[in-house]
Amino acid sequence: MSITNNRHAIAIFALHLTTTLSASSSFSLPCPSPPPPSSRVRRRRPTVIATPPTPSIRACSFLRSSSSSSSTVPPTSSLSDDDGNDDDPPPSSSSSSSSSSSSSSWWKDYKFNDPHLAHSVIGDFPILSTRFDADGKMTSSSSLVDDERDAGGGGGTGGGKADRRLIYLDSAATSHKPSVVTDALISYYETMNSNVHRGAHALSRESTEAYECARDKVASFVNARDRNEVIFTSGATEAINLVATSLSCREGGGREYRLIGEGDEILITEAEHHSNIVPWQMAASRTGATLRYVPASSVSDGFDVSALMGGLVNDRTKLVSIQHVSNVLGTINPIGDIVDYVRDNASPDVLILLDACQSVPHMKVDVRALGVDFVVASGHKMCGPTGIGFLWGREDVLNGMAPYKGGGEMIDEVYMDGSTYARSPARFEAGTPPIAQAIGLGAAIDYINGIGIDRIHEYEIELGDYLRRRLEDVEGVTVLGPRVGVERAALCSFVSDVVHPSDLGTFLDLEGVAIRSGHHCCQPLHRALGHSHSARASLYFYNTKEDVDDFVSALEGTLGFFRSLTSGTTVDGKDGNIVAETNDDDPFVPLF
Amino acid sequence: MLAAASLRRVARIAHSRCPAFAPVAVGDTNATAGGGRRGYHENIIEHYENPRNVGSLDKNDDDVGTGLVGAPACGDVMKLQIKVDENGIIQDSKFKTFGCGSAIASSSVATEWVKGKHVDEVLAIKNTDIAAHLKLPPVKLHCSMLAEDAIRASVNDWKAKKEAKNAAA
Numbered sequence: 001m002s003i004t005n006n007r008h009a010i011a012i013f014a015l016h017l018t019t020t021l022s023a024s025s026s027f028s029l030p031c032p033s034p035p036p037p038s039s040r041v042r043r044r045r046p047t048v049i050a051t052p053p054t055p056s057i058r059a060c061s062f063l064r065s066s067s068s069s070s071s072t073v074p075p076t077s078s079l080s081d082d083d084g085n086d087d088d089p090p091p092s093s094s095s096s097s098s099s100s101s102s103s104s105s106w107w108k109d110y111k112f113n114d115p116h117l118a119h120s121v122i123g124d125f126p127i128l129s130t131r132f133d134a135d136g137k138m139t140s141s142s143s144l145v146d147d148e149r150d151a152g153g154g155g156g157t158g159g160g161k162a163d164r165r166l167i168y169l170d171s172a173a174t175s176h177k178p179s180v181v182t183d184a185l186i187s188y189y190e191t192m193n194s195n196v197h198r199g200a201h202a203l204s205r206e207s208t209e210a211y212e213c214a215r216d217k218v219a220s221f222v223n224a225r226d227r228n229e230v231i232f233t234s235g236a237t238e239a240i241n242l243v244a245t246s247l248s249c250r251e252g253g254g255r256e257y258r259l260i261g262e263g264d265e266i267l268i269t270e271a272e273h274h275s276n277i278v279p280w281q282m283a284a285s286r287t288g289a290t291l292r293y294v295p296a297s298s299v300s301d302g303f304d305v306s307a308l309m310g311g312l313v314n315d316r317t318k319l320v321s322i323q324h325v326s327n328v329l330g331t332i333n334p335i336g337d338i339v340d341y342v343r344d345n346a347s348p349d350v351l352i353l354l355d356a357c358q359s360v361p362h363m364k365v366d367v368r369a370l371g372v373d374f375v376v377a378s379g380h381k382m383c384g385p386t387g388i389g390f391l392w393g394r395e396d397v398l399n400g401m402a403p404y405k406g407g408g409e410m411i412d413e414v415y416m417d418g419s420t421y422a423r424s425p426a427r428f429e430a431g432t433p434p435i436a437q438a439i440g441l442g443a444a445i446d447y448i449n450g451i452g453i454d455r456i457h458e459y460e461i462e463l464g465d466y467l468r469r470r471l472e473d474v475e476g477v478t479v480l481g482p483r484v485g486v487e488r489a490a491l492c493s494f495v496s497d498v499v500h501p502s503d504l505g506t507f508l509d510l511e512g513v514a515i516r517s518g519h520h521c522c523q524p525l526h527r528a529l530g531h532s533h534s535a536r537a538s539l540y541f542y543n544t545k546e547d548v549d550d551f552v553s554a555l556e557g558t559l560g561f562f563r564s565l566t567s568g569t570t571v572d573g574k575d576g577n578i579v580a581e582t583n584d585d586d587p588f589v590p591l592f
Numbered sequence: 593m594l595a596a597a598s599l600r601r602v603a604r605i606a607h608s609r610c611p612a613f614a615p616v617a618v619g620d621t622n623a624t625a626g627g628g629r630r631g632y633h634e635n636i637i638e639h640y641e642n643p644r645n646v647g648s649l650d651k652n653d654d655d656v657g658t659g660l661v662g663a664p665a666c667g668d669v670m671k672l673q674i675k676v677d678e679n680g681i682i683q684d685s686k687f688k689t690f691g692c693g694s695a696i697a698s699s700s701v702a703t704e705w706v707k708g709k710h711v712d713e714v715l716a717i718k719n720t721d722i723a724a725h726l727k728l729p730p731v732k733l734h735c736s737m738l739a740e741d742a743i744r745a746s747v748n749d750w751k752a753k754k755e756a757k758n759a760a761a
Contacts, residue, residue, distance in 0.1 A: 502666060502692035506729060507631055518666065532667045532690070561631065565641050 107470055107549065117459045118544040121451065124178040125542055130166040132512050139163075164512035167547045172327050172358060172491050172538030173516055174380045177444070181383060184443035188436045196435055197409060211435050214442030215425070218390050221445050221453075222375060223366040229398065231391045231425045232438050236357045237275040239376035239391035240321070242404040242428060243353055244279035247319065248287045249402055257402040258349070262288030264318040269294040269303035270528050271329070274521040276321055276355045289318070296528035301482050302331030309341050317346035324365070325358035328522045328536065329481030330464065330488035332359075339371045351397065357381055358489055361448075361540070363457040367392050379437065384444035388437035391428070398424035405430040456541045463539055463548070464490030470552045476559055480534060491538035493520065499562045501535040504555070511554040632693055633727035639697035644704050647686040649673040654757060657711075657750025661741045668695040668735060672742035674706060676750050682706050682714065687742075694732035698722050698739035711747045 122128050131139050168176065188210065194203035196211045212227075219227045233239045247260045260266065266280050270293045284291040294312055297304040303322070313320070320342050325332050335354060342352055353374040356365050360375075361382035367375050374397075379388035403410055403421055407430035412420040421427050448456065464487075471479050471492055479494045496504065501517035508515055517535045519526045526533060537551060632640070648671075649656045655675050662669040668691030675684040685703040689696045701722050706714045719736035722728075728736055 500692040502668075503694075506692070506694075506731060509731075510631060565637060 104473060107466070110466065110545070112459070112462055112466070112545060114455065114459045114462070115545070117451070117455065118542050121178070121542050122544075124180070124447075125176045126179060127176050128166065128168065128542060132164045132166070134163060136510065138166075167511075167513045167550055169537040169539060169543065169547065169551060170514050170516050171540035171543075172381070172520075172536065174386070175361060175383050175540050176542065177383055177385065177440075178447050180447050181385065181440050181443045185385060185436050185440045188439050193436075195432055207435055210439045210442070211433065214438040214445075217442045217445045218392075221449070222360070222392055223368055224392055225368065226395055228424050229367075229392055229395050231393065231398070231428045232433055233376075233389050233391055233428075234387050234434065235380070235389035236355065236376040236378040237389075239374075239389055240275055240353070240355070241279045242391055243351075243374055243376075243393075243401075244283040246401045246404050246428075247351075248283035248289075255402075258351075258397065258400045259402070260287050260289050260318050263316060264289040264347075265314070265316045266291050266319045266321070267294065267308075267312055267317055268292075268321050269308075269323070270296040271303040271326055271331075271522065271525045272321070272323055273327055273355065273357070274523070276323060276353075277524070280319075280321060290316075293524075294322075296525055301486075302326050302329050302333060305334060305338065308338060313342055313345045315345075315347050317342070317350055319351050319353070320346065321353040321355065323355040323358070325356075325362075325489045326481065326525075327358050327491070327538075328493045328520050328525055328534070330491045330493075331481055332487060332489060335370050335372070343371070358491075362460055362489060364453050373397055379441040379444065382441075382444055383447060384441035385437045388434050388441045390441075393424070395424060398428070401427075403427050403430070407431045409433075451541070459541055460490040460539065461487060463543060463545075464488050464492075466545065467492050467537065467539060467548050470548055474552060474556055474559070476563070477555070480529060480531075489538075490540070490543075491536060493534040493536040495531050495534050496559060499559060501533045503562070504535045504558060507558040507561070508551070508554050511550075511557075513551050513554050515551075632697075632729075635726045636693055636697040636728065639700040639726070640693045643687075643696055643700040645684075645686050645700065645707075646688065648688065649675050649684065649686050654753055655750075657746040657748070657753065659742045659745025659747070659749060661738055661745050663734065663738055666734065667691065668738055670695065670699045670738050670742045672699060672702060672739070672746050674711070674746045674750060676711055680711050682709055682711060691738075692732070692735065694726070694728050694735040695738060697726050698728070698736045699742060701725060702739040702743055706743060711750065714743055715747060717743055 126140070129140055133139055188207070192203055192206035192210060194201070194207040196204065196208040198204070199208075215227050215230050215232065218224075218232075219230045222230075224230060231239070231242070233242060247258060250259075260283060264287070266284055266289050268277060268280055268291070280291055283289065292312055294303045294305075294308045296302070320338075322333065322335075322338065324335060339352055342350060351374065352372040353376065354370065354372045356375050356377045358381070359365050360377035365375065365377075373394050375392040377389055379390070380386040405428075406419075409432075410422055410427050410430040412422050465485075467490065468479060468482075468484055468488065471477055471494055472484050476497045477494050478496075479492050481493065482488045495501065499507075505515055505517035515535055515537045518533050520534070520536055539547070631637075649658075651658045651673065653675070655677070657674045657676065659672045660669070661672075669689070670691070671688045673686050674682045677683050685706050687699040687703045689699045698719075702717070705717055705722075717740060719733070719740040722736040722739055723733050726736070
């Protein structure tokens with residue numbers, strides 16, 4: 001009986017070992033010491049731009065070929081590029097620019113190059129059929145046709161809009177999810193829910209396959225060299241904290257890790273999101289490194305690239321962390337040029353982190369072409385669920401970094417007097433991972449690929465330009481960020497001379513328009529721009545021309561209303577705030 | 593910490609209003625020609641257009657209590673001051689607010705309500721009373737909370753000054 005039990009135990013152990021080993025592409029070894037800096041060659045950004053994925057990245061590469069666990073579900077509508085332009089010949093690029101300065105109704109006849117994209121996907125997003133009744137209560141309508149408005153609604157005033165549709169212009173904060181993503185979440189919990197990597201049974205195999213398949217999808221989406229370069233986190237904020245903490249923590253055990261130390265410099269910018277500022281402040285405080293900021297541009301286009309290249313980088317610079325696209329200004333930064341400059345002028349072992357939260361959902365981000373060392377992004381901004389994001393990192397860099405969180409999964413061997421750690425990605429995925437969320441993100445990537453990230457990007461270039469031009473025509477509104485005609489993300493932050501952004505948000509909300517008002521987690525940037533807060537409209541590929549038109553109409557109405565109220569007041573400020581007469585000696589200073 | 597430019601932007605000058613100026617009639621707040629658009633209640637609009645007691649008292653005055661409260665998350669900042677007589681009755685009150693219409697209205701109401709009351713009595717003023725009077729939208733309740741905090745802060749400041757003065761005497 002004991003022999004049978006032993007054989008049984010050995011069989012189970014062998015199966016477990018097989019499962020564990022197949023989950024990571026190599027044996028777990030103690031982390032090798034990184035070579036000393038002098039032997040490193042300064043790396044330049046590779047000149048090859050877009051290369052197809054290498055053979056090591058295949059969809060669900062390490063899994064068996066069964067597609068039962070996760071399938072690529074194309075969007076419900078036909079979205080080939082050939083369909084878009086059948087009815088509307090694309091206008092020449094000069095047509096919009098020639099009419100923007102003349103008639104104020106240029107926009108009424110304006111036709112998008114790809115007018116069908118948004119309309120064809122709206123049906124995939126149940127939440128976009130939300131409507132508000134006359135009392136402001138939310139209802140979900142199965143009807144997606146906007147001209148089916150109830151006439152008079154619940155017997156109220158005649159002639160007015162009794163119910164309004166949701167116009168969601170806050171996708172920079174979070175995007176909506178298509179049904180395939182929510183279905184994937186439910187499907188995981190209902191058909192394959194099980195902990196990954198550690199089980200020998202069928203459900204565990206299913207969930208592990210689906211989870212690791214999602215990793216492959218992310219790797220392919222950003223053109224990573226290897227699946228081991230993708231680490232799942234709870235979001236971009238955690239990903240940045242992972243890097244900052246790992247590079248700044250002292251870890252015992254005599255292992256040599258890549259670390260930032262006293263006397264080193266960390267360079268970020270004044271335009272960064274707080275999630276790309278505060279972790280570095282903490283890291284600098286822990287290590288004694290110096291934190292430096294590239295100042296915001298005086299022309300409000302983002303951070304001052306010429307200042308970055310004008311002496312802020314030196315041979316003590318060990319870490320540079322910058323945004324790809326500004327979530328406030330919509331500025332798209334010239335990452336390639338910045339990377340080249342940093343590689344030439346910083347310490348030879350400098351690391352460059354790219355905050356790609358506002359770029360990965362909207363345009364092709366090729367980590368190899370960009371030449372950076374880390375990329376972070378959040379799944380919930382790209383049609384994925386909340387609670388998931390990822391860190392992409394160069395494999396050799398990751399394997400030279402100290403762990404971030406300790407616990408199960410990230411270890412190789414655990415003894416009472418110490419432990420050895422697994423290689424990336426397991427090293428940085430302690431504990432039970434966000435399995436369902438990662439699978440949901442995989443489904444979101446499939447959905448986006450089904451439409452085509454390039455098609456989405458092209459549409460948003462035009463949509464963002466259209467939004468910018470429409471806002472340019474609104475009296476009393478100042479749009480922050482790049483001027484008309486400069487390519488930007490499909491988002492606009494703006495201030496008004498008569499209305500506080502918070503009041504704008506409230507009044508637009510009553511019209512069914514969802515924008516965001518505040519500092520958008522960029523207080524230093526707002527201080528540099530001289531505004532306490534701003535209002536922001538941010539779009540995604542499910543927003544239509546009508547969304548922008550209705551938003552501008554509601555905005556003009558709100559501004560007109562407030563203008564009629566404050567006719568007895570001289571406004572000196574831009575933010576619509578009432579402070580006081582200033583005849584006293586106590587000039588009012590806001591707390592921040 | 594703040595650039596001079598932003599200080600200028602902060603200071604919005606309100607000229608003294610012509611007494612004949614009447615507030616916009618916004619009984620049901622559907623003030624637009626097309627009708628059907630909801631907005632702030634007329635009480636908020638009234639205080640926004642005609643804020644009461646805007647200004648400053650001398651913060652170095654022993655009889656003046658100054659409460660400066662802020663909510664950096666939404667950016668609203670309120671300064672509310674009270675002038676208290678020897679019996680503890682608030683004789684005058686002034687405010688300055690940096691914020692949205694609801695914040696301005698809440699602090700304006702607060703200065704009206706504290707006048708003529710004893711300092712301990714005004715501590716009973718609750719934000720829900722202010723919100724109910726103004727019919728604040730639910731999302732703006734925090735503005736009335738800020739006004740309640742400003743009242744308390746000004747009373748506490750006056751009391752602290754009084755205690756310090758008594759201790760020194």
